[in-house]
Amino acid sequence: MAKIKPQALLIQSKKKKGPSRIGLMTIITWNLIIILIVLSLYATYRHWHHRSSNGQGIILPNSEHSExxxxxxxxxxxxxxxxxxxxxxxxxxxxxxxxxxxxxxxxxxxxxxxxxxxxxxxxxxxxxxxxxxxxxxxxxxxxxxxxxxxxxxxxxxxxxxxxxxxxxxxxxxxxxxxxxxxxxxxxxxxxxxxxxxxxxxxxxxxxxxxxxxxxxxxxxxxxxxxxxxxxxxx
Structure with missing residues (x-):
């Protein structure tokens, strides 16, 4: 059986352990997910900020009677x-x-x-x-x-x-x-x-x-x- 030279073994090992490449579609998909999450959080913040500024959602003393x-x-x-x-x-x-x-x-x-x-x-x-x-x-x-x-x-x-x-x-x-x-x-x-x-x-x-x-x-x-x-x- 022929012996493999140490330099060849090192090259072969690097090829097996090297990380696999991430596809372009995967990168695009994850970017879209992150953008959607950010937009959702921003919309939620605007909604509650608007309610607070109008005095809604705040429980005041005697509010039941006032209504x-x-x-x-x-x-x-x-x-x-x-x-x-x-x-x-x-x-x-x-x-x-x-x-x-x-x-x-x-x-x-x-x-x-x-x-x-x-x-x-x-x-x-x-x-x-x-x-x-x-x-x-x-x-x-x-x-x-x-x-x-x-x-x-x-x-x-x-x-x-x-x-x-x-x-x-x-x-x-x-x-x-x-x-x-x-x-x-x-x-x-x-x-x-x-x-x-x-x-x-x-x-x-x-x-x-x-x-x-x-x-x-x-x-x-x-x-x-x-x-x-x-x-x-x-």
Missing amino acids: SSGESRKFNIPSYAVLVTTKGSITTELFKDASSDVMDKFVELCQKGHFKNSLFHHVIKNFVIQGGDSQKHEAVEDWISKGKAHGQLSVSPKHEAFMLGTTKASRDSKGFDLFITTAPIPDLNDKLIVFGRVIKGEDIVQEIEEVDTDEHYQPKSVVGIVDITLKQDL
């Missing part, structure tokens, strides 16, 4: 309001889906101590007790007189006993009247906005309802709100 009612909240509405009165405490649950104007104003006034030492200036048995601002004493008397003039008024299921509300005029004025119903009341949908209900202290409401009043439904003895405390949890 459902079309109104924006000025304050984060608490769950409860505790009315500390001269007769005892009345705990009310606040309706967070109530009018934004009314709820924001109520919370703001509570935080400023607006209701401290305010009076229940109208008390009408089997109807309402009225506290807060005393600039419009005629409100409840006007409702009563109109009801008597037109005979028996229809009862609204919305206005049940022990509901917390205010007059619609409160949203446009500096004052704020508070009403707590003591029975299902005549239909006052055009007058009253309900924004909460009593969940504890119904006996205190009834005790206030029983105070002696004059012919204008004003209590003969002093009975009022010492303060109102807002709470998220009881």
Whole structure:
């Protein structure tokens, strides 16, 4: 058998171990794939950048309420309001889906101590007790007189006993009247906005309802709100 020279063996070894050439089509294919990936990433970036600049995709406080009612909240509405009165405490649950104007104003006034030492200036048995601002004493008397003039008024299921509300005029004025119903009341949908209900202290409401009043439904003895405390949890 003939011997192969060392130089020939080296040449033969290099031929076997040398890398295979990459075809032109393979290079073109991989370049196209890379270009497509880059374009896809750029398009995704433009999409999310556009959404962010328009304020979409960002979850804001009270966004669920804003979408459902079309109104924006000025304050984060608490769950409860505790009315500390001269007769005892009345705990009310606040309706967070109530009018934004009314709820924001109520919370703001509570935080400023607006209701401290305010009076229940109208008390009408089997109807309402009225506290807060005393600039419009005629409100409840006007409702009563109109009801008597037109005979028996229809009862609204919305206005049940022990509901917390205010007059619609409160949203446009500096004052704020508070009403707590003591029975299902005549239909006052055009007058009253309900924004909460009593969940504890119904006996205190009834005790206030029983105070002696004059012919204008004003209590003969002093009975009022010492303060109102807002709470998220009881």
